[in-house]
Amino acid sequence: MKIETHMSWRYVCKLEELPVLGARVVERSEDEGGNVAVFRNDKDVVFALLDKCPHKGGPLSQGIVFGERVACPLHNWTIELKSGDAVAPDVGCTRRFSVKVDNGDVFVEL
Amino acid sequence: MNKPKLAVIGNGMAGIRAIEELLKIAPDKYDITVFGAEPHPNYNRILLSPVLAGEQTMQDIVLNDWDWYRDNGIKLVTNKKIVNIHRTKRELTAESGETYSYDRLLIATGSNPFILPIPGANLPGVISYRDIADTEAMIDAAKHHKKAVVIGGGLLGLEAANGLKLRGMDVTVVHVMPWLMERQLDERAGKLLQASLEAKGIAFKIQANTEALIAGESGRVAALKFKSGEQIPAELVVMAVGIRPNAALAERSGIAVSARPGGIIVNDTMQTLTDPRIYAVGECVNHRGIAYGLVAPLFEMAKVCANHLAEYGIGRYVGSVTSTKLKVTGVDLFSAGNFQGDEATEDIVLSDPIGGVYKRLVIKDDKLVGACLYGDTVDGSWYFKLLREGKNIAEIRDQLMFGESNIGDVGHEGNTRAAAMKDSDEVCGCNGVCKGAITKAIKEKGLFTLDEVRKHTKASSSCGSCTGLVEQILMFTAGGDYSATPKMKPMCGCTDHTHQDARDAIKASKLLSVPDVMKFLDWRTPNGCATCRPALNYYLLSTWPKECIDDPQSRFINERAHANIQKDGTFSVIPRMWGGETTADELRRIANAVDKYKIPTVKVTGGQRIDLLGVKKEDLPNVWKDIGMPSGHAYAKALRTVKTCVGSEWCRFGTQDSTQMGKDLEQAMWRMYAPHKVKFAVSGCPRNCAEAGIKDVGVIGVDSGWELYVAGNGGIKTEVAQFFVKVKTSEEVLEYTGAFMQLYREEGWYLERTVHYVSRVGLDYVKKRVLEDAENRKALWERLQFSLDGEPDPWFEFDKARVDTRQFIPIKPSAAMADAVPAE
Numbered sequence: 013m014k015i016e017t018h019m020s021w022r023y024v025c026k027l028e029e030l031p032v033l034g035a036r037v038v039e040r041s042e043d044e045g046g047n048v049a050v051f052r053n054d055k056d057v058v059f060a061l062l063d064k065c066p067h068k069g070g071p072l073s074q075g076i077v078f079g080e081r082v083a084c085p086l087h088n089w090t091i092e093l094k095s096g097d098a099v100a101p102d103v104g105c106t107r108r109f110s111v112k113v114d115n116g117d118v119f120v121e122l
Numbered sequence: 123m124n125k126p127k128l129a130v131i132g133n134g135m136a137g138i139r140a141i142e143e144l145l146k147i148a149p150d151k152y153d154i155t156v157f158g159a160e161p162h163p164n165y166n167r168i169l170l171s172p173v174l175a176g177e178q179t180m181q182d183i184v185l186n187d188w189d190w191y192r193d194n195g196i197k198l199v200t201n202k203k204i205v206n207i208h209r210t211k212r213e214l215t216a217e218s219g220e221t222y223s224y225d226r227l228l229i230a231t232g233s234n235p236f237i238l239p240i241p242g243a244n245l246p247g248v249i250s251y252r253d254i255a256d257t258e259a260m261i262d263a264a265k266h267h268k269k270a271v272v273i274g275g276g277l278l279g280l281e282a283a284n285g286l287k288l289r290g291m292d293v294t295v296v297h298v299m300p301w302l303m304e305r306q307l308d309e310r311a312g313k314l315l316q317a318s319l320e321a322k323g324i325a326f327k328i329q330a331n332t333e334a335l336i337a338g339e340s341g342r343v344a345a346l347k348f349k350s351g352e353q354i355p356a357e358l359v360v361m362a363v364g365i366r367p368n369a370a371l372a373e374r375s376g377i378a379v380s381a382r383p384g385g386i387i388v389n390d391t392m393q394t395l396t397d398p399r400i401y402a403v404g405e406c407v408n409h410r411g412i413a414y415g416l417v418a419p420l421f422e423m424a425k426v427c428a429n430h431l432a433e434y435g436i437g438r439y440v441g442s443v444t445s446t447k448l449k450v451t452g453v454d455l456f457s458a459g460n461f462q463g464d465e466a467t468e469d470i471v472l473s474d475p476i477g478g479v480y481k482r483l484v485i486k487d488d489k490l491v492g493a494c495l496y497g498d499t500v501d502g503s504w505y506f507k508l509l510r511e512g513k514n515i516a517e518i519r520d521q522l523m524f525g526e527s528n529i530g531d532v533g534h535e536g537n538t539r540a541a542a543m544k545d546s547d548e549v550c551g552c553n554g555v556c557k558g559a560i561t562k563a564i565k566e567k568g569l570f571t572l573d574e575v576r577k578h579t580k581a582s583s584s585c586g587s588c589t590g591l592v593e594q595i596l597m598f599t600a601g602g603d604y605s606a607t608p609k610m611k612p613m614c615g616c617t618d619h620t621h622q623d624a625r626d627a628i629k630a631s632k633l634l635s636v637p638d639v640m641k642f643l644d645w646r647t648p649n650g651c652a653t654c655r656p657a658l659n660y661y662l663l664s665t666w667p668k669e670c671i672d673d674p675q676s677r678f679i680n681e682r683a684h685a686n687i688q689k690d691g692t693f694s695v696i697p698r699m700w701g702g703e704t705t706a707d708e709l710r711r712i713a714n715a716v717d718k719y720k721i722p723t724v725k726v727t728g729g730q731r732i733d734l735l736g737v738k739k740e741d742l743p744n745v746w747k748d749i750g751m752p753s754g755h756a757y758a759k760a761l762r763t764v765k766t767c768v769g770s771e772w773c774r775f776g777t778q779d780s781t782q783m784g785k786d787l788e789q790a791m792w793r794m795y796a797p798h799k800v801k802f803a804v805s806g807c808p809r810n811c812a813e814a815g816i817k818d819v820g821v822i823g824v825d826s827g828w829e830l831y832v833a834g835n836g837g838i839k840t841e842v843a844q845f846f847v848k849v850k851t852s853e854e855v856l857e858y859t860g861a862f863m864q865l866y867r868e869e870g871w872y873l874e875r876t877v878h879y880v881s882r883v884g885l886d887y888v889k890k891r892v893l894e895d896a897e898n899r900k901a902l903w904e905r906l907q908f909s910l911d912g913e914p915d916p917w918f919e920f921d922k923a924r925v926d927t928r929q930f931i932p933i934k935p936s937a938a939m940a941d942a943v944p945a946e
């Protein structure tokens with residue numbers, strides 16, 4: 013089955029529905045590219061990354077969020093929320109998605 | 123561009139390390155210029171010896187190549203000796219006449235070899251051993267001459283002698299003291315060392331005083347004459363009789379310098395005493411009266427200096443304990459601390475002259491204060507760690523000599539000699555790192571400390587049982603040793619405070635939330651990291667139960683979701699089965715849930731309960747509800763299982779009802795968060811079928827009551843629990859166990875198992891607090907009951923346990939609709 017893959021903005025939830033210094037999972041099938049983790053930090057900045065650690069695919073949504081980073085729950089790699097890059101000395105990158113918060117509504121470009 | 127100018131005098135190991143540390147934390151702060159008298163970029167001076175010995179090349183030892191300076195925007199001016207510092211004008215003058223201005227200055231001029239003031243000391247063919255030029259001169263001399271003499275039987279002299287010998291020269295070492303390396307070795311070890319170097323073909327003149335060096339016909343040195351009148355041929359003379367801090371430039375420029383032992387006087391922030399704009403690090407400084415001559419302390423100085431240059435103003439250098447290792451292949455030697463001993467110390471000595479092994483441990487007040495090892499240095503790093511941390515060794519004293527691998531290690535090998543390992547041999551079992559990967563990272567990335575190796579390779583970053591091995595690999599690959607300032611290890615990169623500092627502050631100032639602690643202790647990061655936040659959250663919980671704010675977002679996912687995350691992102695559910703007993707009803711409910719939620723694996727755990735593996739996160743609340751059994755806390759730093767045997771109810775050997783005792787303990791203490799996981803076991807007789815000997819608290823029934831054992835551990839390193847006390851009644855078992863647990867909860871550092879806690883504070887201390895002081899025991903037990911009273915079961919009381927149930931509901935994104943597009 014071929015899925016249409018062009019990107020468009022999708023409403024996901026209200027800002028308050030995201031835990032502060034935490035994340036929630038936006039469900040997508042493997043065909044659509046897999047789950048997306050939507051993070052919120054203590055400054056109410058929202059980020060979205062593919063929910064797969066560049067190391068061994070750990071669910072980043074389950075990690076501890078601090079500053080603009082998340083620590084993967086499986087082996088503690090640290091990933092930059094803005095870019096999806098692993099923090100040195102680890103090397104790797106996970107896909108990032110654009111986010112907009114409008115009037116308390118969170119949109120992600122999926 | 124108006125950045126302030128930072129000038130560095132001395133392009134050596136300490137100065138450049140300070141710049142590296144500075145770039146890490148404040149990359150754009152300064153316009154940096156480095157002046158070096160040598161023509162080379164920064165290289166690893168320590169490895170000159172392997173170069174001389176032909177084991178490595180000059181290219182191998184470059185630490186920062188020219189590209190590094192360029193990529194970091196640093197101006198490197200080589201072949202440029204600075205001869206004056208004009209402090210009021212803030213200007214440097216070079217030997218060649220140019221001037222350079224600076225805003226801040228870092229002096230890192232290293233040290234100068236000491237040249238004996240004897241006739242002939244300036245003849246051609248007489249050199250010292252300090253830099254690449256000296257090394258090249260020696261390599262060259264070995265091609266054209268045969269007879270070499272090294273004056274000085276210390277670390278440097280012996281490494282030079284070994285290298286020259288390997289390059290084919292006849293080498294004699296002349297030493298004035300009664301034995302070799304007298305500052306690092308005691309007499310026995312010094313003599314053994316001499317014997318093994320003699321076996322390599324090096325000759326010695328011990329307690330021999332040199333009077334003069336005599337020139338031959340060509341004008342080059344040809345012989346060495348002793349005070350005794352004896353003469354020996356010498357076509358190359360290497361003077362290695364010590365170093366003096368190179369502080370002449372500073373002294374000439376009016377910066378305070380110590381007369382003895384020399385060196386630019388600096389304070390704990392590495393600023394010179396005279397001028398706060400001028401910093402100094404490395405062998406050229408004198409800190410609290412000490413001038414260091416090894417790299418490890420210099421690197422610590424560099425780190426502190428960088429922090430102050432960056433204007434973070436955190437961190438003080440308070441001095442270092444150092445250790446020594448001779449880099450002569452095939453000679454194993456290690457010393458640290460006060461290895462000579464004095465009236466106040468005791469010795470443990472092992473001496474096997476035939477096997478070529480000699481070890482001396484020096485002990486004072488139940489602490490290791492010095493070690494001198496010859497022939498077998500495998501445990502050097504372990505001794506050094508005990509020494510640095512000032513650990514109480516009373517309880518391991520009788521095994522101390524036989525090394526770390528002897529102390530209850532059945533899991534991982536501790537006795538493989540790192541040097542003998544092949545590159546493909548695995549060092550770190552946890553992260554699958556082999557020796558080759560570690561040596562490669564050390565060489566390519568220029569690593570020097572254990573922490574750096576951990577970061578880059580992950581080796582020894584998990585269970586830590588391979589730490590000793592990694593330290594050894596580090597020692598002979600980087601040549602460096604590593605020394606840490608005693609007991610100053612900060613919690614993590616977010617702070618300079620230790621775990622104990624944080625515990626103390628939380629208690630003394632009644633801090634009640636993670637942000638409060640961070641604010642109070644000036645955390646460097648806005649909200650910590652995945653290392654410090656869980657620790658702080660636990661400290662709050664254990665210090666101020668019912669008052670503090672428990673922050674689920676500061677907990678690891680397992681304690682946030684109340685289940686164990688698995689490698690594929692699913693979870694496991696382990697319900698509590700009191701004392702390992704279950705019923706048909708419970709089993710039926712479990713079986714039904716397995717079918718209903720299509721749970722792929724059902725496993726009986728080693729803790730006598732049932733593990734449901736592969737549960738989807740969104741199913742967790744329903745699985746808990748359907749099973750209807752309490753949380754087993756198998757996911758938490760908390761009381762896990764209480765393992766029991768069947769005991770006197772059924773067993774023909776049973777003396778006590780161990781199953782009931784186990785259930786009572788479990789019901790009294792479940793939901794108990796602790797610094798790390800906690801496991802109990804109860805056996806009904808000394809046959810000990812419940813394996814109580816490897817639990818945090820093990821209880822063994824005997825005819826007349828119960829024996830309690832504490833601080834056992836079945837983990838990576840098996841640790842047998844130690845006998846604690848014998849009691850009569852089951853009420854006493856509860857009270858003593860509870861009191862011990864509460865002491866550990868209040869004083870343990872996060873992620874410290876009971877065995878590590880007890881070895882840190884000493885079993886005697888625990889006995890004093892729990893056994894000898896009945897009032898304190900009762901108070902501890904009451905505080906534990908107070909903490910646990912009304913604690914919620916997180917599987918059922920979501921609100922009270924602060925479980926964020928939104929995590930169990932995945933979000934479905936809206937369809938892609940035009941009207942969902944936000945305003946640009």
Ligand SMILES: Cc1cc2nc3c(=O)[nH]c(=O)nc-3n(C[C@H](O)[C@H](O)[C@H](O)COP(=O)(O)OP(=O)(O)OC[C@H]3O[C@@H](n4cnc5c(N)ncnc54)[C@H](O)[C@@H]3O)c2cc1C
Pocket residue numbers: 131132133134135136137157158159160167168169170171202203204205230231232233251252253278281368371403404405406414415416417418420447449601602603
């Ligand atoms: C052969 C050898 C083996 C060693 N083995 C070990 C070991 O196994 N373990 C260990 O811990 N340590 C060892 N050391 C000691 C270690 O190398 C030193 O502690 C370390 O290099 C000192 O660093 P530093 O930056 O203070 O000085 P250096 O690395 O000496 O750097 C100082 C630099 O400043 C330059 N300089 C001096 N004056 C001026 C000036 N006026 N203008 C411009 N530039 C100037 C010098 O040319 C030099 O390049 C060894 C040393 C040698 C020589």
Ligand code: HEM
Pocket residue numbers: 585686687694696727728729730731732733754755756762763816835836837838
């Ligand atoms: C550092 C070492 C250890 C780590 C990292 C570790 C990790 C774990 C993990 C992740 C689980 C949960 C498995 C699941 O999701 O179901 C588990 C369970 C278990 N582990 Fe370990 N473990 C360690 C040491 C030990 C030791 C030393 C013992 C025994 C002496 C042990 C005994 C058990 C038991 C019995 C269980 C089942 C738990 C229960 O019934 O609650 N573990 N361990």
Ligand code: SF4
Pocket residue numbers: 767768769770773774775776777780805806807808809810811812
């Ligand atoms: S420990 Fe003793 S009482 Fe318990 S099952 Fe074994 S033999 Fe029986």
Ligand code: SF4
Pocket residue numbers: none
């Ligand atoms: S359950 Fe324990 S022993 Fe087994 S693989 Fe996991 S951590 Fe290792």
Ligand code: FES
Pocket residue numbers: 065066067068069070084085086087088089
């Ligand atoms: S999968 Fe993320 S750190 Fe290993």
